[in-house]
Amino acid sequence: MMLAGGISxxxxxxxxxxxxxxxxxxxxxxxxxxxxVFAATIPNTAPPPGPAPAGMVWIPGGEFSMGSDSxxxxxxxxxxxxxxxxxxxxxxxxxxxxxxxxVTNGQFDKFVKATGYVTIAERTPTAEEFPGAPPENLVxxxxxxxxxxxxxxxxxxxxxxxxxxxxxxxxPEGPGSSIEGRGNYPVVHIAYDDAVAYAKWAGxxxxxxxxxxxxxxxxxxxxxxxxxxxxxxGGKHMANTFQGRFPLKDEGQDGFAGIAPVAQxxxxxxxxxxxxxxxxxxxxxxxxxxxxxxLASAGxxxxxxxGPAAPWDPAEPxxxxxxxxxxxxxxxxxxxTRYMVGTRGKGEASTGSNHIGFRCVKTKGGME
Ligand SMILES: [Ca+2]
Numbered sequence: 001m002m003l004a005g006g007i008s009x010x011x012x013x014x015x016x017x018x019x020x021x022x023x024x025x026x027x028x029x030x031x032x033x034x035x036x037v038f039a040a041t042i043p044n045t046a047p048p049p050g051p052a053p054a055g056m057v058w059i060p061g062g063e064f065s066m067g068s069d070s071x072x073x074x075x076x077x078x079x080x081x082x083x084x085x086x087x088x089x090x091x092x093x094x095x096x097x098x099x100x101x102x103v104t105n106g107q108f109d110k111f112v113k114a115t116g117y118v119t120i121a122e123r124t125p126t127a128e129e130f131p132g133a134p135p136e137n138l139v140x141x142x143x144x145x146x147x148x149x150x151x152x153x154x155x156x157x158x159x160x161x162x163x164x165x166x167x168x169x170x171x172p173e174g175p176g177s178s179i180e181g182r183g184n185y186p187v188v189h190i191a192y193d194d195a196v197a198y199a200k201w202a203g204x205x206x207x208x209x210x211x212x213x214x215x216x217x218x219x220x221x222x223x224x225x226x227x228x229x230x231x232x233x234g235g236k237h238m239a240n241t242f243q244g245r246f247p248l249k250d251e252g253q254d255g256f257a258g259i260a261p262v263a264q265x266x267x268x269x270x271x272x273x274x275x276x277x278x279x280x281x282x283x284x285x286x287x288x289x290x291x292x293x294x295l296a297s298a299g300x301x302x303x304x305x306x307g308p309a310a311p312w313d314p315a316e317p318x319x320x321x322x323x324x325x326x327x328x329x330x331x332x333x334x335x336x337t338r339y340m341v342g343t344r345g346k347g348e349a350s351t352g353s354n355h356i357g358f359r360c361v362k363t364k365g366g367m368e
Contacts (some may be wrong), residue, residue, distance in 0.1 A: 242332040282358040
């Protein structure tokens with residue numbers, strides 16, 4: 001939950017840590033040659049059902065191969081951590097509209113003004129909710145990234161994450177910080193329920209993990225990134241990620257040290273901006289480490305998968321986690337390469353941080 005989980009449930013980082021601790025051996029998917037089989041993406045050809053809703057693009061849906069054949073990340077110094085995206089499986093999704101960008105502070109502000117909604121990070125935890133917690137810990141806040149002054153082992157994410165009193169979407173780095181002049185930045189410190197509440201208000205919903213990946217792949221087949229197999233084609237940065245030595249200093253060679261306004265990099269071929277990097281994006285699926293293996297074992301094409309019925313992360317089996325995708329401005333080739341399009345992230349559902357946001361989808365007919 002917010003206090004312990006506020007730090008303990010940092011998805012990709014925890015995943016790395018848990019796998020270094022050996023828990024990946026609990027995953028049910030053995031490494032086989034079939035992992036590398038990507039069959040061609042077959043997008044639907046039907047035209048969009050109508051004019052695009054404001055700020056959204058049409059994702060045609062269709063059949064594709066979902067998953068990752070990468071057995072490691074961080075230049076293979078972190079073997080095995082992408083195994084939850086295996087085996088590659090054949091999936092079909094119906095067409096849908098998707099927000100072209102991550103939801104911005106400006107958009108979220110309209111929602112809050114209209115509804116009076118209070119995000120989870122802004123609510124003061126109670127002793128009833130957290131029996132046994134020291135009273136001084138029962139303060140509203142969220143998790144904030146803090147660079148370290150010197151190199152540290154990458155096996156302990158507590159070294160660069162802290163629970164910050166007063167951090168929330170209006171105060172991304174805590175009291176004293178603000179979103180003044182940041183209306184076009186992605187909203188952050190958003191927990192799963194916050195994202196769901198916004199989506200309902202907007203007449204939308206969160207994407208399933210399968211919808212998200214179909215959209216992110218942009219009609220390509222089995223490429224490593226949303227734009228192709230080369231991280232920097234022609235030397236050009238295609239997403240807001242982390243350069244420099246992690247977690248000391250983000251050198252910002254891609255133009256942004258830290259978070260960036262939306263749509264500063266080229267969109268993918270479906271017109272989606274920042275589908276890799278900048279902020280993690282919530283999906284509606286529960287996270288299960290073996291979700292792909294379970295469904296793939298049935299064979300055939302899996303149609304419109306909604307995710308497993310219940311969460312299960314062997315690293316933290318007591319925590320209820322949802323899927324997060326796309327990586328963030330903190331992802332780096334030294335550590336968390338989850339900007340690779342087929343790889344997965346996860347987060348405890350009531351926990352946000354200053355690199356977690358979302359975008360919404362909508363299907364024909366308006367309200368979901
Ligand atoms: Ca950057």
